[in-house]
Amino acid sequence: MTSDRYTPGQTNPDATDPAPSALESIGWSSFFQSQLTPADGIPGRVASANHGRFLIWTATGELDAGVTGQLRKSGALWPAVGDWVLLRPGDPVIHRVLARKSKLARKQPEREIREQVLAANIDVLFIVSGLDRDYNPRRIERYLVMAAESGARPVVLLNKSDLAAELSLDLEAIVASTQLLSPAATIIPISAISDHGLDVLPAQLAPGQTAALIGSSGVGKSTILNRLLGDNRQATTAVRESDSRGRHTTTTRQLFVMPGGWLLMDLPGLREIQLWAEANQSSGALKDTFDDIQQLAQNCRFRDCSHTAEPGCAVTAASIEPARLANYLKMQRELTQLDRKTDIKSAREGPSKNKPGNKTGRPYPKQDRPE
Ligand code: GDP
Ligand code: ZN
Numbered sequence: 001m002t003s004d005r006y007t008p009g010q011t012n013p014d015a016t017d018p019a020p021s022a023l024e025s026i027g028w029s030s031f032f033q034s035q036l037t038p039a040d041g042i043p044g045r046v047a048s049a050n051h052g053r054f055l056i057w058t059a060t061g062e063l064d065a066g067v068t069g070q071l072r073k074s075g076a077l078w079p080a081v082g083d084w085v086l087l088r089p090g091d092p093v094i095h096r097v098l099a100r101k102s103k104l105a106r107k108q109p110e111r112e113i114r115e116q117v118l119a120a121n122i123d124v125l126f127i128v129s130g131l132d133r134d135y136n137p138r139r140i141e142r143y144l145v146m147a148a149e150s151g152a153r154p155v156v157l158l159n160k161s162d163l164a165a166e167l168s169l170d171l172e173a174i175v176a177s178t179q180l181l182s183p184a185a186t187i188i189p190i191s192a193i194s195d196h197g198l199d200v201l202p203a204q205l206a207p208g209q210t211a212a213l214i215g216s217s218g219v220g221k222s223t224i225l226n227r228l229l230g231d232n233r234q235a236t237t238a239v240r241e242s243d244s245r246g247r248h249t250t251t252t253r254q255l256f257v258m259p260g261g262w263l264l265m266d267l268p269g270l271r272e273i274q275l276w277a278e279a280n281q282s283s284g285a286l287k288d289t290f291d292d293i294q295q296l297a298q299n300c301r302f303r304d305c306s307h308t309a310e311p312g313c314a315v316t317a318a319s320i321e322p323a324r325l326a327n328y329l330k331m332q333r334e335l336t337q338l339d340r341k342t343d344i345k346s347a348r349e350g351p352s353k354n355k356p357g358n359k360t361g362r363p364y365p366k367q368d369r370p371e
Contacts, residue, residue, distance in 0.1 A: 006047065006057050006257055022059040027121060027210050027263060032084045035098045042087045043098075046079050046120075048254040054079055054094065056087065057255075065092040081253045081265060082120035082210060102151030104212060104267075107274035113341045115276050118267055119212045119253065124204055125152040128215030128224065131160045131169055131189070137181055138327045141289055142273055143214060144182045145331060148288035149277050152212070154185040155204055159220040162191040181324075182289045192223040201228065207261030214267045225266050230259055275334050285335060290328045293320060 008022040026045050036043070044056035044063075056065050065087060067079065077097035079085050084098040100120045108116040127143040129135055140156060147154035156178055164171045171189055178187045186204070190197035205211055213221040255265045277285040287294060293315055297305065301312025307329065308316070315325065 006062050008057075008059055008061055024208050025261060026057050026257070027082075027208050028084070029101075029208075031101055032098050036086075040086050041089055041095065044085055044087055045255070046081050046083045046085060048252055049079065049081050050252065054085070056085065056092070056094075058087070063087075063092045065094050067094040071095055071097075078117075080117040080120045081255060082122060082212075084121065104146065104150040104152065104214075105276040106146065106270075107276045107338065109272045109274065113338065118214075118270070119265055121210060122150065122152040122212045122265070123209040124211040125150065125154050126201075126211055126213045126224075127154055127156045127185075128159055128213055128219045128221050129156065130216075130219045131158050131171075131174065132163055132167060134216060134219050135174070137178065138323065139216070140178065141181055141324070141327050142275070142331065144185060144289040145275060145285055146214075146273065147185075149275070149285040154182065155211075156185055156187045157201075157215075157224070158187065158189040159192055159224065161189045161196050162194045183291075184288055190224070192220045192227050195227060198224070198227055202258065202260040202262065205260075205262040208263075210255070210263040210265065212265040212267055214270065217269070217271070221266055221268060225256065225264060228258055228264065229256060275331060275338070277335055277338065286328065286331060293325065293328050296320070 006026070008025075023043065023045075028043065028045075032043065042058055044058040044065075046054050047057050047062065048055045052066060054065050054067075056063055065085075068088075071078075071094060077083075077100075079094055079097050080103070083100065085094045086096040086098070087093065088095055102120070102122050103117050104119040104122055104125065105115050105117045108114040125143075125147040127140060127147065129140055135158070144154055144156075158171075158174065158178065161171060163169070175187050175189055179185070188197055188200055190201070192198065213224060215221055253265060253267055255263055258264050275285065293307075296314045296318050297307065299314035300307070300310070302310055305313050305315070307313055307325065310316075
């Protein structure tokens with residue numbers, strides 16, 4: 001982790017009273033300011049995380065920090081990339097994570113029921129899909145549900161538009177059918193190779209706002225990041241080379257300052273995206289993306305209609321694309337299961353084991369481990 005990506009706009013020798021403009025340039029706002037009391041220490045933003053060590057951007061520069069033993073034991077919020085944290089003056093150690101404006105989370109792979117926060121305080125989620133064989137509306141729907149749950153605004157980037165002619169793709173038709181997946185999402189066809197459409201992306205964010213890139217491996221996330229970084233291109237190369245397994249791929253989630261003054265985070269190496277929603281709020285998670293189906297379902301004869309073979313089902317009677325309906329039902333099952341498992345687990349453990357600060361009733365991850 002080098003220090004060439006973040007240079008505070010304004011330095012302030014008295015770090016306990018940081019210059020607001022330097023912090024605002026990396027996302028600080030009244031939402032976070034209002035959580036502070038005077039004795040709270042130095043605010044900083046988590047730019048990357050690596051096995052319990054965190055690269056923190058403060059008003060005066062960047063530093064490497066751990067967390068206090070107390071925070072580790074308390075079960076309170078664990079720092080994720082994008083989080084605002086408080087450091088003890090004179091001792092760079094994180095003692096508190098400020099409440100989040102938004103959080104992108106999934107169910108941790110291969111674990112019973114743990115939440116894994118992938119990114120915190122994201123304004124825009126760039127959902128990247130290739131227009132080549134990677135294009136998969138069902139996967140895009142899954143990311144759209146994740147975005148809706150996170151609180152970030154979804155923007156779908158259909159990358160590799162330079163291949164459209166070669167693959168005989170009707171770009172306009174694909175954009176239109178992608179838009180049907182979610183009327184609220186913004187759909188932008190781009191090419192990271194030819195730069196087509198890339199100039200539109202910075203306009204999606206105001207200076208100081210944060211976006212994240214999510215999508216399968218190979219869709220072009222790091223190419224997009226590099227093209228947008230321009231002269232700072234070196235930064236990603238350094239990260240890619242430092243992969244411990246020696247593969248030419250990134251697994252680190254990391255924040256970058258973009259030339260226009262906004263921030264961008266790559267979320268590489270996510271092979272599996274299982275949904276996560278706050279306990280007992282799972283039906284709301286599907287609302288933005290599947291509003292059409294949920295509206296129809298209100299007219300089904302049975303309240304607990306499964307929309308498969310029941311008589312009087314308003315959903316199967318309508319002309320919903322079967323694959324879209326199947327995907328909806330699959331995600332609904334996944335979320336219902338999450339709720340049921342949580343109930344069983346908290347009943348077994350009893351209320352005394354419910355850790356402080358965890359409103360979901362589900363355990364926090366002990367540590368946010370990269371895959
Ligand atoms: P990531 O795994 O999502 O980070 O994907 P990469 O950025 O590593 O890109 C995967 C492959 O797709 C690389 O060979 C890129 O050169 C290629 N690629 C990325 N963007 C484009 C594009 O816009 N057009 C074409 N034709 N290839 C692209
Ligand atoms: Zn029904």
